[in-house]
Amino acid sequence: MALPAGGFAGPDPGFDLSANPSFTLDYKQWVSPQATPESRAAFVTSLRDTVVGLGFFYLKDSPLEEEGRKQNMFELSERFFALSLEQRMKIDIENSRHFRGYSKFGDERTQSRVDHRDQIDYATHDAPFSTDVSAQTPFLNLRGTNQYLPDIVLDGHERMVTDWFARCDELSFQLTVAIEQALGLEKGALTSFVSSTELDSHSESGGKVAELKSLPGVTQGKALQYARMKMIRYPLGELVDGIKRTVDSANANISTQGVGAHKDGGWLTLLATSRVGGLQVQDLSGRWLNVPHNEGSIVVNFGQQFEVVTQGLMPAATHRVLSNTPEQIALGADRLSIAYFSMPALNAIMKPLPQESFGKEVREAYARAQERWGSDEPVSDVVRKDLHAPLEPFGIIAWRGITRSHPGVVARWHQGVPT
Numbered sequence: 001m002a003l004p005a006g007g008f009a010g011p012d013p014g015f016d017l018s019a020n021p022s023f024t025l026d027y028k029q030w031v032s033p034q035a036t037p038e039s040r041a042a043f044v045t046s047l048r049d050t051v052v053g054l055g056f057f058y059l060k061d062s063p064l065e066e067e068g069r070k071q072n073m074f075e076l077s078e079r080f081f082a083l084s085l086e087q088r089m090k091i092d093i094e095n096s097r098h099f100r101g102y103s104k105f106g107d108e109r110t111q112s113r114v115d116h117r118d119q120i121d122y123a124t125h126d127a128p129f130s131t132d133v134s135a136q137t138p139f140l141n142l143r144g145t146n147q148y149l150p151d152i153v154l155d156g157h158e159r160m161v162t163d164w165f166a167r168c169d170e171l172s173f174q175l176t177v178a179i180e181q182a183l184g185l186e187k188g189a190l191t192s193f194v195s196s197t198e199l200d201s202h203s204e205s206g207g208k209v210a211e212l213k214s215l216p217g218v219t220q221g222k223a224l225q226y227a228r229m230k231m232i233r234y235p236l237g238e239l240v241d242g243i244k245r246t247v248d249s250a251n252a253n254i255s256t257q258g259v260g261a262h263k264d265g266g267w268l269t270l271l272a273t274s275r276v277g278g279l280q281v282q283d284l285s286g287r288w289l290n291v292p293h294n295e296g297s298i299v300v301n302f303g304q305q306f307e308v309v310t311q312g313l314m315p316a317a318t319h320r321v322l323s324n325t326p327e328q329i330a331l332g333a334d335r336l337s338i339a340y341f342s343m344p345a346l347n348a349i350m351k352p353l354p355q356e357s358f359g360k361e362v363r364e365a366y367a368r369a370q371e372r373w374g375s376d377e378p379v380s381d382v383v384r385k386d387l388h389a390p391l392e393p394f395g396i397i398a399w400r401g402i403t404r405s406h407p408g409v410v411a412r413w414h415q416g417v418p419t
């Protein structure tokens with residue numbers, strides 16, 4: 001197969017995803033007044049190639065770019081991180097048994113090593129389950145309300161985050177519809193279990209990739225829709241908020257781990273970046289590729305439940321963020337990002353689809369990807385099946401992922417609860 005324009009035949013540590021046009025998809029081809037059946041078909045074809053080949057791509061001209069929305073969110077993020085630590089700690093994540101709120105610098109770990117970032121976590125805003133019910137089913141503690149600073153301290157916090165979250169919900173739904181087509185699946189096969197949009201309003205069939213587990217305290221047949229979002233900062237400097245950057249035991253250098261190598265645990269991630277780079281994705285052969293900020297685009301990638309459903313045909317991309325690197329120090333600015341994670345419903349049991357359900361185009365695209373990256377078996381810095389739990393509801397996986405990232409919340413609210 002001919003290499004795509006921009007070529008990357010051999011190992012090239014400097015390879016940059018934005019340099020190759022085949023990794024940028026145009027959302028206007030899929031949803032916009034100008035979209036035509038031909039442009040929609042072209043979008044589905046490009047999506048199939050990027051999803052199967054890497055699982056990481058830029059999406060340009062999505063609604064998140066409209067009306068200055070993205071700039072306004074980054075401006076909100078800058079205002080938040082400019083507040084004193086004392087003010088930021090008013091919404092400390094440890095105040096919340098639902099794992100929502102601010103985590104200070106150095107509090108999070110990936111693969112047992114410290115991540116050098118601080119962030120606010122949000123999730124679908126819902127009335128919490130009673131403590132009786134959630135004691136029986138610990139992951140029901142994930143449902144609940146967010147923490148926001150009052151407008152007088154951070155003007156627009158709740159309003160802007162709520163708006164961004166809702167738009168990401170809709171965008172992730174629209175992309176999931178496109179993915180159903182890219183995989184040759186029936187309409188509703190995926191959307192009915194992964195979207196935060198109400199089940200019945202969109203789906204026609206459903207029941208293909210998951211079933212809902214009945215749980216005490218939960219109405220039979222009701223999907224517990226759930227998504228998360230984070231506003232993240234990767235600050236420069238060896239000392240942040242009085243906390244020291246750690247030293248890498250392997251080489252005695254100051255750590256550049258912004259967030260360590262991982263695969264997202266859920267379904268689909270929408271990541272808005274600011275101009276400071278540092279994000280990298282691992283290709284199928286294990287090489288790290290740079291994913292710099294691309295003006296007018298967000299980054300989209302897939303989580304491990306996508307890997308489960310496609311039986312590994314579409315591995316979730318392993319990625320990481322380097323921070324406080326010489327390039328970033330030269331730029332003199334912190335990296336900021338806003339990540340939205342769509343997930344299966346908490347009570348959905350995801351089922352691998354039989355291989356025959358994928359169209360032959362999918363298998364062909366996979367063969368092309370293996371050739372492109374020179375790899376038969378995907379190589380990753382993350383253990384295989386990290387967050388897979390066959391025959392268990394997704395909530396168990398979500399609970400496992402979040403409890404290992406935030407031991408402080410577990411110590412405060414969930415001592416003795418299985419994680």
Ligand SMILES: O=C(O)CCC(=O)C(=O)O
Pocket residue numbers: 230232259264271273279319320321336337338339
């Ligand atoms: O901040 C970024 O650019 C990536 C964040 C990320 O991968 C995550 O939080 O899962």
Ligand SMILES: [Fe+2]
Pocket residue numbers: 262263264319
């Ligand atoms: Fe991630």
